[in-house]
Amino acid sequence: MTTLYDICCNEQQGRHLRARYDLSRHNLIFCERPMLFQQSLGLNTQQAWVCHSCHGFVGNAADAMQHRFPSKSLAACKTIIASCRQKCGYVYCNKDCEDAAWRMHHRFLCTGNIADDEEHPLVLFKQLAVESNEILLLIAQWWILEHHQISSGERTESKWNDFCMKPWWEVATLELKHQPGAFAETATLNQSIRNLCQDAADLLNQVLQMTEHNHTIPLITALDIAKRVGACEQNAIGVRQRHPLCREVFDRDFREMYHSNIVQCLAEAGFIGGDDCDTDCADEDDEQEVTAKLAMIDRDWDYSVDEIAKFLSELYIREDGMVTDVATETPSDDAPSMTAPEGDDLDQIFPPLDGTAMYATACKMNHSCDPNVLLVYHSNPSWQRPLTIFALAIKDIQEGEELTISYIEHSNKSCEERQQALVNYGFVCTCSKCTKEQEGEESKFSAREDNDDKGDLFGQDGDDEEDDNDIQTPADTDEEDSEQKLQACLERLDSIRNHVVYGATPLPLFAKASSFVNIWVHDQKHSGLLPIELVTLFQKCVQGIEQKDFALMELLGSDLVSILYSSLESTNAWPNEAYRNAYWCAVVVAALGLAHRWCFLDALDFLDRGMVLGLPVRNDPHLTGFMAYVEHHAYSISELPVMLPCNILLPNYADPTVKQRIEQHGLSHPIQYPLPDELHEPPFYRTFSTNHVLVSRPLVLRKFACDWTAVTAWHDLEGVFGQIHGHRQIPVERGSMLATEDCGRMREEILSLRNLIHAIRAADEKVENPVWSLQEAQQYSASTIYLAQHPLLEQIPALKEFVDVSPPLCGTQGPTHTNVWLGSAGTRTPLHYDSYDNWLVQVVGVKYVRLYPAEEQAKLYVISKTTRGTAAQGNMSALHCENEDWQQHPLAQTASYTEVVLHPGDGLYIPARMWHYVRSLTPSISVNYWF
Ligand SMILES: C[S@@+](CC[C@H](N)C(=O)[O-])C[C@H]1O[C@@H](n2cnc3c(N)ncnc32)[C@H](O)[C@@H]1O
Ligand SMILES: [Fe+2]
Known part of the structure; x- marks a missing residue:
């Protein structure tokens, strides 16, 4: 997604922003964190x-x-x-x-x-x-x-x-x-x-x-x-961010996370007494599982929001900073005087953060006394991503129109007073309002001042709220039990809703994405693939969408995600496409709700998990716009001001001692020549097809990818994957399927790219040299981590720019699947085959690959299909390459193979059904194409 504005510059206005498209009132134009x-x-x-x-x-x-x-x-x-x-x-x-x-x-x-x-x-x-x-x-x-x-x-x-x-x-x-x-x-x-x-x-x-x-x-x-x-004097913004305990106490997510803490510490501090902190959220009998889950939605906090807010607001602070509970303490005459915080103003107890910030984009907006944009602070529900500023359209804006904010608090100021307030900016305001007022048309404007016009660039209190009056509670007609629970839940939501800042997702994106949900849910009704309870819940989602009840979408969507996840886990239903489709649909519903609340990082987390665990319809035209919107805003608030230096060691391939190190230390034995066929220049596809594909003959093409920008840009694992894309969630394998010790056995997890890079760095620090030997790979098996065979380019389309997405050698049809492999040194992929022809392209780091032709299969101890677990597809071998047990697998001793070391830029053609084993000698990134 491109930005919704252009940065323009001319002599009169200096740098300024213009709308790139028509925008509607309440659209979010951009968000950013301070540089x-x-x-x-x-x-x-x-x-x-x-x-x-x-x-x-x-x-x-x-x-x-x-x-x-x-x-x-x-x-x-x-x-x-x-x-x-x-x-x-x-x-x-x-x-x-x-x-x-x-x-x-x-x-x-x-x-x-x-x-x-x-x-x-x-x-x-x-x-x-x-x-x-x-x-x-x-x-x-x-x-x-x-x-x-x-x-x-x-x-x-x-x-x-x-x-x-x-x-x-x-x-x-x-x-x-x-x-x-x-x-x-x-x-x-x-x-x-x-x-x-x-x-x-x-x-x-x-x-x-x-x-x-x-x-x-x-x-x-x-x-x-x-x-x-x-520049700071003329561009910086005075910021005030309220303490979460003052502000976020009204937020559902916040309560969920910190509820017990607040209550506990209030209790321990003696602010509240005699609490019996019962967690009776599931007092239900053994009804159907889904009904129980539904009860979870309606979980009751031990203390309500109002109660907690009341606790806090009723605390008295003495001048010595001590807090007392007014109910339990009666001041004696000589006690220091007390000051009660006013109403719900809790800032005295938990003072807000005050400071000065520079925002790269917001600072480029010029002033108008009749602005069309309002800057709002709204820290996302948890305590994260602080100081994020959101630029909200407060009028319908036409393509090409300048985007302006008001630098001053001016609701009741005359034109002259406003000019005085602006004097430090060194310009005389000639906005339409000033011009007209000077022409004596003041009355017209003062009548038009409305609530939205709170745009004060300085000293915003971060409390601006946009109540969307369109949102109503859906009327319920059904009498079912679950209906009642839902109704109770909706009532509870009403109180939350009023404290949420609404900035609408652009209508076309919202409409398209929600029609995806509507269509899918409609199809489920009669398919009989999902239990009726789930379908009912999804129908509720559709109602929520129709009513634009974003809070309901968020709540039901995320609850459906966890319901589906636990059913998938407990019944081992992963191969069940209906469940995984449902998972993806639930993720979209939750993301629609979250995006509306500007929780873009959370929305993207959901979508990422959906892409990993659900069955996303890749490139679904209904969803691409919405997904790009979420991705775009998530990225703009996840950025650090500068790239951090890379701490992961990678070999300098220009250094001749590195080659030696790889051969003497990295390899378990000298490579047995002859190697597979090797070329330095790419052949024509037809030649390649005749000489290799048709006869299942592997080929090493040196410098396959030497002109990809990925080969240089991705070398900085820390910057590209740890930082720019660090917030994306991806599936990883820790440990190895080949590990002999329990602690090194493979486990699957979902984590952020940032944490993957941390783990690679931690593994990297185990060994002094970036090149790992086989022994090191075995010894530190538990520390190895691998994003293996993952369609990362689909998940993060921005990465496609760095590679060739359709190399000519994958044939005229192009690849059917493209996967990325990103991991620490020492990862080992057990001997297996795939049913596709495969180009394995090494981008960063060095890998050792061993290949056995399909004809050798009889000697490779194929794990039979009846065996349980991941190997049940008949394409895995029991052989531990490089660490063979000849007693157990004597035939393998006579199996012939070839082997090769792949350096950055090298490509290896692995024919379909050819057995292969791979070990990373260094931290490594590869891309592979199945075609
Ligand atoms: C926050 S910056 C805005 C970006 C600025 N135009 C630039 O080129 O960097 C504030 C400065 O922009 C100029 N400016 C802002 N609003 C203006 C307006 N309505 N008319 C003329 N100059 C304005 C003033 O020079 C002011 O000090
Ligand atoms: Fe003005």
């Missing part, structure tokens, strides 16, 4: 306990309570809050966040080792920032990130300088400029800012030189600093 953020210093850093990497509040409810009220001994910290490795006092959500911040900028700016050195330039720099302008701290980060270089080459991005960058001294004197007689004052201010910038530059340069001895980060000048501070 830079600086928390307000002082009290806020102490009270709002946030991660210094992603800026989310750290820990769970218990941690937050503990942090805020340390004198109470509360539940122990259950999450893994990480502290800075140099103990500077910074905290992070977890080790990942710590690591990312460290690698991005913190290694330059950490005071952990130097805290008591008052003369240290870093200490002096921070002091200067505190005394003059906190933004200087942001500038230090900016400079480092802007010049961040990684080992595999430079990746400076122009986005860092794509702002109006008037020097600070010019911006700061804008206001004085218009005052008569302020000439001397202007000159003094101008000079003192120049001096300040020079001091800051001198100190920062010393810091940079001390940390980075090879000077990959250039020195900064006073002007560099001034331009960036100026």
